[in-house]
Amino acid sequence: MSVNVTAERLSEIVKAPVENLFRIPGGFSKETFLFDALHSDGTRESLVLRRDLPAGPSQTTVVDEFVVLRAVHRAGIPAPEPLRVEPDASVLGQPFLLMRRVAGSADAGGKPREVGLDLARLLARLHSLDPAQLDAGFRAIPRDAVECADLLVDHWHTIWLAKKLEPAPILVRAFGWLRANRPERVSRISVVHTDVGMHNLLVQDGRILALLDWEFARVGDPADDLGYARPHVEKLIAWPEFLAEYYAHGGPPYQEENARWYEIWRSVRNAVCCTAGLAGFVSGENLQVNQALVGIGLYRQLCAEIIERIGREK
Amino acid sequence: MRPTNSELLRGIVHTLNTVIMPDLRSPWPQMVTLMTSRLLEHLIAREEGLAPTLRARIPELRALLANVAPAAAALEAKTHAGDADASLDALVREDDALHVALEILLASEASRAPALLARIDALLAAEARAEPPLYERLVKA
Numbered sequence: 047m048s049v050n051v052t053a054e055r056l057s058e059i060v061k062a063p064v065e066n067l068f069r070i071p072g073g074f075s076k077e078t079f080l081f082d083a084l085h086s087d088g089t090r091e092s093l094v095l096r097r098d099l100p101a102g103p104s105q106t107t108v109v110d111e112f113v114v115l116r117a118v119h120r121a122g123i124p125a126p127e128p129l130r131v132e133p134d135a136s137v138l139g140q141p142f143l144l145m146r147r148v149a150g151s152a153d154a155g156g157k158p159r160e161v162g163l164d165l166a167r168l169l170a171r172l173h174s175l176d177p178a179q180l181d182a183g184f185r186a187i188p189r190d191a192v193e194c195a196d197l198l199v200d201h202w203h204t205i206w207l208a209k210k211l212e213p214a215p216i217l218v219r220a221f222g223w224l225r226a227n228r229p230e231r232v233s234r235i236s237v238v239h240t241d242v243g244m245h246n247l248l249v250q251d252g253r254i255l256a257l258l259d260w261e262f263a264r265v266g267d268p269a270d271d272l273g274y275a276r277p278h279v280e281k282l283i284a285w286p287e288f289l290a291e292y293y294a295h296g297g298p299p300y301q302e303e304n305a306r307w308y309e310i311w312r313s314v315r316n317a318v319c320c321t322a323g324l325a326g327f328v329s330g331e332n333l334q335v336n337q338a339l340v341g342i343g344l345y346r347q348l349c350a351e352i353i354e355r356i357g358r359e360k
Numbered sequence: 361m362r363p364t365n366s367e368l369l370r371g372i373v374h375t376l377n378t379v380i381m382p383d384l385r386s387p388w389p390q391m392v393t394l395m396t397s398r399l400l401e402h403l404i405a406r407e408e409g410l411a412p413t414l415r416a417r418i419p420e421l422r423a424l425l426a427n428v429a430p431a432a433a434a435l436e437a438k439t440h441a442g443d444a445d446a447s448l449d450a451l452v453r454e455d456d457a458l459h460v461a462l463e464i465l466l467a468s469e470a471s472r473a474p475a476l477l478a479r480i481d482a483l484l485a486a487e488a489r490a491e492p493p494l495y496e497r498l499v500k501a
């Protein structure tokens with residue numbers, strides 16, 4: 047069921063008049079809307095609504111993300127405060143979550159070093175949380191490096207087999223490579239966000255106010271986060287300085303060989319997401335053209351990157 | 361038939377870019393219109409570039425699969441690569457069948473041989489490098 051998000055519908059949901067409704071362009075796995083709720087006591091509350099897509103490419107749901115967000119927010123990680131989750135798709139067409147809007151922008155704003163150091167501290171804190179104590183609804187807590195890798199590869203391989211539309215020898219090759227080259231050691235089993243970059247940070251005056259988009263968060267190898275964040279970090283601060291701050295605040299040793307495995311894994315996961323989005327487009331469940339665009343164009347680019355990286359790892 | 365599909369699509373892209381886009385004020389419709397325009401450009405690229413791409417790579421796939429037992433069945437059907445009258449559908453079907461054979465080969469014991477795996481990797485990398493003219497407009501959106 048396709049339901050448009052309008053100020054009228056949102057007013058019914060938040061039980062207050064709604065103004066300044068704005069759909070954020072971009073984002074292929076969820077829809078995100080900003081708006082203000084005007085309460086009867088005269089206060090204005092800036093909110094964010096994040097809604098699942100039908101046949102969403104990431105194969106994740108805001109219902110799970112809400113639980114993670116609540117747990118990390120309570121644990122003191124800078125993340126938006128989640129306010130409500132609605133798993134019933136009949137309310138707004140798809141499950142959605144509401145969270146409080148955080149100020150700031152995805153821009154270091156002339157203070158790159160401060161932001162880089164703050165990111166090091168943030169990741170050190172995240173990677174120091176005890177996943178078993180967090181009550182974040184994680185489906186699995188792997189025991190070692192091999193299990194970290196196997197859980198991911200098995201999960202995404204299953205999705206790929208269910209969604210693939212055409213032969214893709216590069217992905218067969220890639221899944222085989224991932225299984226044959228799993229990391230053998232992990233410095234710590236941690237909560238990982240897996241999409242840490244400036245695009246998911248809200249920054250103000252050199253401080254990170256929020257890390258956004260927790261849909262892929264899970265328990266795994268911190269090298270996954272560090273390897274992904276590194277190109278973003280190196281635009282802000284030298285990598286050794288970042289790592290020194292990360293270690294000073296309790297972060298586990300960075301394992302570069304693991305990070306390289308996760309780099310290939312991430313491209314494979316994203317290629318599977320593209321496949322799943324395209325499958326939703328082809329089936330008619332989600333006819334938004336962005337799914338076709340990503341499912342064709344980005345998918346091909348990722349496949350090219352995957353086979354090139356596997357070639358480099360030999 | 362004139363105009364050709366490509367000629368018609370170019371006109372539609374032109375209209376989207378020069379009439380519709382400049383009048384849109386909201387970022388989401390702007391982005392969706394841009395993506396629609398890029399998808400139409402991709403259709404033009406497919407119309408003009410897919411058949412030559414397939415004609416070039418089908419013989420290379422066949423050559424790789426020719427001497428490997430798990431993939432040999434895929435080679436029984438006659439090839440369309442050199443047939444100037446072959447339809448795009450026929451070329452796509454043949455290309456897909458050869459790629460399925462390659463998937464089977466990759467899942468087999470035979471692909472453990474380093475020399476064969478290196479050939480497969482080289483072929484897949486070459487295929488990936490040859491494709492951007494078909495897809496680059498989508499990536500740039």
